Amino acid sequence: MVNILLYDGTYEGLFSVFFDCYKEKYAPVSIQKERNYQPAMFDHSTFIPTELVKSDRVMKGLRKKLSSTAFSNLTKAFFSEFEDIEMTIYEYVQLVFNNKMNIEKDYRQSSVLRISQVTKKVNREIHRMHAFVRFQKTTDNIYAATIRPDFDVIPFIGSHFKERYADQLWMIYDTKRDYGLFYDLTRLDIIRLENPEWEGNKKIKRTLYSNNEIEFQTMWKNYFRATSISERKNMKLHLQHMPRKYWHYLPEKQMV
Amino acid sequence: MKSDLSEKLKILADAAKYDVSCASSGSNRKNKGKGLGNATGMGICHSYTEDGRCVSLLKILLTNHCIYDCAYCVSRKSNDIKRVAFTVQEVVALTINFYRRNYIEGLFLSSGIFKNADYTNERLIRIAKKLRNEENFHGYIHLKIIPGASAEVMKEAGLYADRLSVNLEIPSERSLKHIAPEKNHKSVYEPMNWLKEQIIENREDRKKHRSAPVFSPAGQSTQMIIGASPEADCEILSIAASLYDKQGLKRVYYSGYIPVSSDDRLPAVTSVPLIRENRLYQADWLFRFYGFAMDEIVNKTHPNLDLEIDPKLGYALRHLELFPVDVNTAPYEMILRVPGIGVKTAGMIIQSRRYGKVRFEDIKKMGAAMKRARYFITAPNYSLPLSTDQPSSIRHQIVYQGKKAQLSLF
Known part of the structure; x- marks a missing residue:
């Protein structure tokens, strides 16, 4: 049975999910926006409410370990609204906290490369809005x-x-x-x-x-x-x- | 009246389109005191023509009246076309109204020559001045400097424009004499050299006093027409290299000659040399961003660029002794020389290899063109494709790869 974690669709909401996962030592397999979620037969879902105290703590920790560019790139990647972006961000955040070194430029890691590629796409769309x-x-x-x-x-x-x-x-x-x-x-x-x-x-x-x-x-x-x-x-x-x-x-x- | 303006716009945009420069980058003009517009950093292409060129600036001539008779130019005196001219107010209104709707980054103003160079330039400056002083416009302005312009006129132009350009047009003096007998290179190089001094001097002044007025902050550029005269690529590129070095130009543009007349001073061509033009830009890039010297790209033995393959691949094939390059140990400069690896991928490789070994798959995912790169690199557990000691066989494989399936049908 798959346990799907649901959140309200905000960036803070996603980080509240991360906080709970970390506290409960739980490794999520799927994180989805509640409004997009369509229950399948054997699914089990849990909604995790947004709590700014929780999301702030995770973000504060991230900011300490990342450059400001890398931190804002993560935000941009989130606003891509790609279906699997939550799990990619989760993997990225895990990687950050599990390493002593700053990992933001280790493009050999799939989540680092993926975030960089998605950010590039979002930046291109931003540039196209400036243009078009x-x-x-x-x-x-x-x-x-x-x-x-x-x-x-x-x-x-x-x-x-x-x-x-x-x-x-x-x-x-x-x-x-x-x-x-x-x-x-x-x-x-x-x-x-x-x-x-x-x-x-x-x-x-x-x-x-x-x-x-x-x-x-x-x-x-x-x-x-x-x-x-x-x-x-x-x-x-x-x-x-x-x-x-x-x-x-x-x-x-x-x-x- | 309105339809009159629309008609003028058509004619004077059509006549200006042969100037390929359209950059709106490299300036740093902030919007001060709630005015209109800014020109910062990277420049924006707001549209693209059906020929795929960027439309960033409203690029027009003030008039297509001209006292000169240059064979390559559509506005030459002897050409039987309709002649029109904008008023100052018309250009100002078009620029502002297009800008407010986010159609453009600014204005690129050039002109046919009436009376003389200074008289023409003064008319162009008048428009720039009005935009800056009366309309509080901080968008991008590129002004054309007519060859032979005096120092006083250029000095004023640089105060209002972000970029100035004097066009070389025909690469060599001997060809110019033949095609445009009233012009000479001296009248182009003199203003360029003068502008160079001013731009450097202004930068020094600005370091000392931040309030010093800005002079052409995005520098100067020029254009050469390719294929209207017989110069080989090595001559064109060595002129370009010298323009970057000696005149300190920001950009040299190469404009494939489009047959606009059947003048017998010009070669009879039927198509625009688009591939050659593209290869020249690639060579220009290698010179400016990849640390190549011009004579590594073209020289006496190889005076022309290969139309079939890009110049970086051409270089690598002539210098197989330098390859393959080990992506985990080679210096950045050498990784940049690998065909298929650009500035971005090279940077990512250098960053990533600090964490551990970079593998072949990593480079592929980072966005390198492996079709070319795979013949020139080594990485853990990766071995080069067979028969890669012969330049001709690598060349054949790269050029015909992907085309094989098609061929086997017949």
Whole structure:
């Protein structure tokens, strides 16, 4: 019989599970988010509640043994939401506590290599959000964008946009996870819209566009077309850099 | 009016697209006092054209009017095309509105030459100045310096731009005379040398006084057109090496010649030399990041890069006596020379081997291209594939691996 440990889906929740495992000297075989869990016939599951006292202690211990980059990489890997990421993080944490030496650069260890690879993926998605987010200016002067990233990267993209667009109102909303960021010229807040209304493909409603929004989108499209060199056309390379899944963000890839 | 602007944008973007530089990296311009934009660190490609090139900056000409008649250029005087020009305000508005929507990192402004170099450059500077001073814009600005520009004009340009570039275009003076008789290399090298001095001097000043104004913080770059003139790769790359060493350039770009005219001063080509261009960039990378000397990559005996294999593999095949490399004991510099192992993997190998032996499988998982690397390394319990003492047989196996299945069908 498999005992599945369930937690509330937060990072602190996962670390509370680690604390209990350590205390009970229990080696978990599967840790899952409660909302994702689908019981199978012979499963046995235990829900472990989040307790900040517990998670803080484990994190404090980790911070002592890891560089700050390695610690934040672990957090980024968690937000990849990969199905097996909990067990990978568990193995990584075990490795950290069972070694005197700092193991964060021992890429021969499967969990260290896996965390580094997943972090790379999450970082790439963050970078792609910096690149592919497209704001549409609305009638109330908010530059608004919707996104549907593969990983939950909203927690990691705010500072970039806040620094860059310090003098404009902006909003970036993850329509897949139904929450986002809003900057009001002074503060950056995490927001959840109540009954949001979207255009098809969950985009900002065209009726909300400010006066010259369409005009600038059209000019950008024209620019994009004019700057391409047809003699060098290479769609394979184009798709490699700009995968189809991001096209719906981009005015330059819309037909009309 | 609006459709007029749209039309101008099409023409002047189309005319600017042959300048391949699009980098928005290497600067460090912070957003001060709640202004608009910043230019920090690594640069961002906001889109990619259908030819796979990065779109990072709004790259346009101020005008395509030009007094010169360079055979390789689409805007040459004798070419029968529509001539237009932006106003200062139009360029400013386009830049700001595109930037606010996160389409671009900034502006790359070049121009056809009207009247003379300084007159043209002053018009470009006026736009940069307005963006910085009136719009409080801290995004990236790359300004083209027209060959023959005076020191006063360049001095001002460097105060507003993140990067400046003077294009060499045709690699050698003898070819330039033939293709663009009104131009000469002196008018390119003089501004470059002057900029180099200024950039170094400014860095020294900034060390002493942090409040000293910044001068072209992302340095300078240039571009050479490849295939419009007969220079061999070794000549092109030795020019590049000298530009990096003597003029202290940040980047040299290689732009495969695209036939834009049937001028008889130019070779009759039908396709863009894309593979050659790619190999030149690989060689450039080996020179800048892998510790290779240019004459190790191309020299009198091997004046041109091999189009079939990458230059690092070419080097290894010419120097089999240096391989295989033991990944557990070899110095970093030598691991970097292994075909298929890049800067990242080499770093991971060095880090990991402190903990214990690195195995063949570890290197594979770290992301090395084992298709090439496997002929050039040793590791515990790993033996080299058979018949690897002959460069020709290794080359054959690498080039035709994976293609065999296809061949056997016939």
